[in-house]
Amino acid sequence: MMGLNIEKLGEMIVARRGTLGVRAAAKEIGISSATLSRIENSHVPDLVTFAAICKWLGEDPSKFLGMQPAESSDSVASVHLRKKKTTSIDTAIALGGMIVAVQKALRDRENL
CATH class of the missing domain: 1.10.287 (Helix Hairpins)
Structure with missing residues (x-):
């Protein structure tokens, strides 16, 4: 299985939240809206934020890192x-x- 690219994380967040606003999505994830906005604009999150986003997306973090579960x-x-x-x-x-x-x-x- 081909891994997901960490640079695609922002695109996946935008797609997952759909019409949900940045603030509402950030609240669901448990992070600040400013942090979510930065990640949507291709900034790489810290480890804790990355884990929370992966959980919200329903994605295995290892897929982004090129690792096999x-x-x-x-x-x-x-x-x-x-x-x-x-x-x-x-x-x-x-x-x-x-x-x-x-x-x-x-x-x-x-x-x-």
């Missing part, structure tokens, strides 16, 4: 962050936890 529910999630002086240990732990949580949520959604 896990084949089985017993896959092991792995997180590796390169040690950098600019990344605090708290940030690295939070990012790793968020990545694992998103992977788990996607697996759980597939099993509904």
Whole structure:
């Protein structure tokens, strides 16, 4: 299956919201209307916003990133962050936890 292009995210949002205004759509997603407007104009969102938009669109985030979804529910999630002086240990732990949580949520959604 061919992956979706991250640059197409804005177009998909516009198509999904149809006649729904930016403010109303942003409220449904749980983000600000300014953020939604920027993304509709080809700006790449942060990870949390990206996850919320993918949920609203009903799309698997891995499709945008050129990744294949896990084949089985017993896959092991792995997180590796390169040690950098600019990344605090708290940030690295939070990012790793968020990545694992998103992977788990996607697996759980597939099993509904």
